[in-house]
Amino acid sequence: MAKIKAGIIGAGIGTYHIEGYQAHGDAEVVALCDLNEEVLAQTAEEYEIEKTFTDYTAMLELDLDCVSVCVPNKFHAPITIDCLKAGKNVLCEKPLARNAKEGQKMVDAAEKAGKTLMIQFNNRFRPEARMLKGHVDAGTFGDIYFARCGWIRRNGIPGWGGWFTNQEVAGGGPLIDLAVHMLDLTMWLMGNPEPEICMASTYSVFGPQMEGLGPWGTPDPDGTFDVEDMAVGMLKFADGQTILLEASWAARIKREWVYSTICGTEAGASLERVFAVDGVDDSAIDTLELYTQEQGEPVDRVVKVEPDPAMGRHTAVKHFVDCLIDGVEPISPGTDGLRIMKILDAMYKSAEQGKAIRIK
Template sequence: MAKLRYGIIGTGGAGQGKHLASYAQNPDVELIAVCDIIAAKANQAADRFNVEAAYTDYKEMLREEKLDLVSVATPNHVHAPATIAALQADCHVHCEKPASLTPALVRSMIAARDKSGKKLMIGLNNRFTNWAQFSKAFVEAGSLGEIYHAKCGWKRRRGIPGKGGWFTTKAQSGGGPLIDLGVHFIDVSNYIMGFPKPVTASGQTYSKFADGQAFNPKASGYTGTYDVEDLAVGFVRYENGCTLDLEFSWASNIESEYSYVELYGTKAGLKIERGQVSIFQDFNGTSLDSKAKLKPEGPWGMAECLHYTECIRKNQEPIARPEECVLIMEIINALYKSAEKNAEVKIKL
């Protein structure tokens, strides 16, 4: 079969480090075109990955290149319009996380996908890790019993991605670490648990480090808009009685950065910390602690991109479907609304 003609919209960190780096090594893909609103970045990516065509207007790229597969790796507020345009141009789309800024925008992307007959996958890379797949299989086998509580988080000591760029501008990002980091671990927690139905959310956000003392030294831009949180905490209730406790920060006065998922089950507990899976059980009154021996993870995005091209070739549903992203965005939006109202809010699906 002919290779998939591939193009990308957005050649920043995820665009080059994940999408282009992975699809360049994919035997089913031919790199055709790159696009970035900054011409120098588009040209640099084209040179790095030996791509002939570089654009600054994604609509022009879609019109001229007749692509089969497009990655969208732009700032969050461009995800929906770029994805919809690519679907309308008869392309399969691999859109970075979060799918978009609101549940309504994600639903508009789904509608465009359904009308086009093409596929749409969201770049929720943690689902493709060995630790997530092992944990999901362990839960589905009934090894944890009833999961009645869960915790997840990703906390950085110092890691604000610049000031005045799109990350710290709510109109472009949708928020701070809750939508940036939280989308990863709220998603993978719900994915492992089998997506129970959320019913209420209570959240609080804090912005304590906007003075520039906690910025990532590698980030560019130290002046400009900073209208998002740098710490978010929350609590979600589910229809089945389960609850989720969460915390995400770009900057906190803690010992060191860490990320985790914890699941509390009636038969066993499971903890994921920095990619290591631990199981906690009891047998005849004796505590049993064990660690999963997982295969090393591959390069960032490699398994994800290989999975998606296989789905396209075999006409299969991808692991990271936008329908599930609607649920995740409903949770995130409810947490933000709760923080604004200083009260628990209902989640209407």
């Protein structure tokens, strides 16, 4: 069988995609594209990628089965749509786009082209997330009616003045950057209920003062910080479920914490990643606990998980390749990314207007 031929656009987090394809026995990375010639040359050399491009449209002339789109959020929609029109399947980084309008165009383009569009919701592919989903599917929790989830950092603004802190390029702050992961994971665990209404607040306290930068990226004092540095919200679903959500890049809290806690009629669970020290390195402790009632007593069960330092990123790429080979729909199609964008749009609107917003 011929190997799946992949091209990568964007050599930042895109290196995880390269590693994912290269670890798959039935896939290979034949081309890499990045606007930054230095990054392009270095990455191509490190991963022994033969063909390099600074213009992705030239790369799309190659005979590729798929493309990973790993560029800043503003470019997800136009580049993904061009890839789909060129007949390539696409694995697009999160968030799907800057907003639902752009996301809808991507989903429509995939449908029109008859190609696969998968969103890189890699947190679903973390070992503990897959184990938790296994318990959900086995009925361990009964009906899940409430969840609390978030990704909060004490000192972790990804650069200052770079693209992450620029509304025009990123589409928002930690809500669209970090919370998107845990909201998706939590909704997936809950069986993707139909979102109905939201109430949210956003704050920008430390970003404008260039505080709470942490080690993510190089600050650019000439750049802009016009996104939130914290967001909180409550979502209500058509069948009565509720999710509380929080996200921050900078806040006076103990440390970075990534979590999803679900409460069901039979049992509950908490999946957590607690970082040792904010931003010093990636050393974190991943845990999965189940909360049950046995013999009339409350019982905590600790599930033994082998942590994945790549946080499921390689496994997600493997899944994408497997789906292309088997001709099946991925577990995180573009439509799931679009559902999340509609919620985030409504949350930003709610924060701006100071009232509850119906999610459409």
